[in-house]
Amino acid sequence: MNLGLLTYNVPNSDWVKQVIEAEYQVAWHAQDVTQTLTLQLAKPVDLLLVKLHEGWSALDIQQLTPYIDCPIVLFSLDGRDHTQQVFTAFGFGAKDYVELTGAQQAKATLLLRKIRQQIVLQGIKPRPAEPVSTTLPVIIAIGASTGGPSSLYELIQALPKDFKAVIVIVQHMDGRFSTGLADWLERATSLTVKLIAHREKAEAGTIYIAGADIHLRISEEGRFLYSEEPQHSLFKPSIDVFFESLAKNWRGIAIGVLLTGMGQDGALGLKLMKNKGWFTIAQDQASSIVYGMPKAAVHLQAATEVLPLDKIAARLIKLCAD
Template sequence: MKIAIVNDLPLAVEALRRVLALRPEHRVIWVAENGAQAVQRCAEQRPDLVLMDLLMPVVDGVEATRRIMAETPCAILLVTSNMGANTARVFDAMGHGALDVVDTPTLAGTDPHAGAAPLLAKIEIIGKLIGDSAPARVDAARSAARSRKSCPQPLIAIGASAGGPAALATLLHGLPADFPGAVVIVQHVDEQFAAGMAQWLGQHSTLPVRVAAEGDRPAAGVVLLAATNDHLRLVAGGCLAYTPIPREYVYRPSVDVFFHSACALWRGGVVGVLLTGMGRDGALGLKALRDQGHHTIAQDQASCAVYGMPRAAVALDAAVDVLPIDAIAPRLRAALSMQPEPGGHDDRP
């Protein structure tokens, strides 16, 4: 993989070079000392992956991410020395299309492999995403047995990845405090950032936003966010649970896993929403929801930071509506009044 490093600290650059040298398939093609240089270098020689620092002179990592994704889009992994202190910047950069975040490795310690493992693991996952040209293998068999417990309120099932934080903030801002649907979000984000992301989204929402705990039941007027690196799913009784299976999925937590569980076990109506993101996660699940008569929405290309997941859904004819991000909340409000019964078919616009 061709990798670029954007960091103004020589020690950090050296640490990143040493980590990448542990894997011969990775090659550093250039180094930039600030975001302005990174934007220019990406235009001259686009890498497969940019390791982007957040705090830099001239142009910081957030603005550099925005410009790169607008002008010469490529995969961006945020690498920062203090993730906890830079939570807001992390979400801002992810809103512009950064895929993930990891701590800057250090040169301290006697075992270089131990310190390098978190960064190399993130790079491996992103490499799979970049090379993901085939649909994810998802067990599409639907359970015939549905929960006996009634779930009268509609469920708004939302999936997002790169660019998701900003898109989610826009969507949630458009939902009123008396919104009658139960909202569950699966965003590709490392579990250590889930609680902070819920708090951050709550600042943009009139609805309460919190992380989903094992055993929670989606409720009207509450937004629940997947909180671990395991997959969030619905189980019998309409409750939420986490599962590590399927273990081989690159996407964690997987939007497809949640959409398929909603398709099988939610007794009320479902509106599936697939937002910006790299790869194909959620496309097959959205298709399953539409095939069972539920309303489905995909974000349009013009408003996506990364038009990957919605593109895959559109290619499968999985979306009833393809909408810009600022039109999705109004469509959700309207959709609740025309939600078809599960199993029926209603593709009204």
């Protein structure tokens, strides 16, 4: 039984961790929502405990629940009235709340009782380890935005005709240009280039282009799935959404590449891929038309290597040959 803790660096957090570890294992201890998402995808837990504090926002739960597939229990130690935020958090998917007051032993007993209740109510069972498959093809996931098409053309052109990996490209663009991008990139290579169809299965030696105006994910069976969720996402398709689904579901090996683009879409997803032990690449500033997304990835320490565009293909060839 593994638990995760999100405490925001609030005082007394170490005490809570010690109480829990008397009966359960704390797999990780996060200080913010971003770190929580990263750690959960790298090492999923069976229950997440979130500590409330002055100024805490239930919107944090709204950000977590699309990606956290375990019960979330809220708790507080500060004696403040968190009623309004707690009920808002329930609406976003949190399962329970416990206010811990009084003597230390009483608080510890109450917290452990609440955890046991959730184990029974939710029928929580420890997660089995998921072995990595050596029979699945390597997936190279590439995210790009502003300046992406020309960068993609140059990268793909440098790959050999017998390249055996699956390449999945998530490019921010208007829906009218999806087919045109696939047709144009096909001129750069002898590999098959195609727009992804819903529920299509990933096949080695193929370059797949995500459709525009809708999010792309991959299932545990290696099939591509389109979805409108999350609705609030600034970009459709979102690079983060695909990278995160890959980190969560793919049981083979993947490589992440984040190319030129404005904003920071893809940076968090690349970090999740790196935390899985996968190799990740961010394009360097000098060769980027817009150094936004790669810069965000570098800032998050999400890139195993930062490379100029003209060196990325050679690195991918070597990684897939090893």
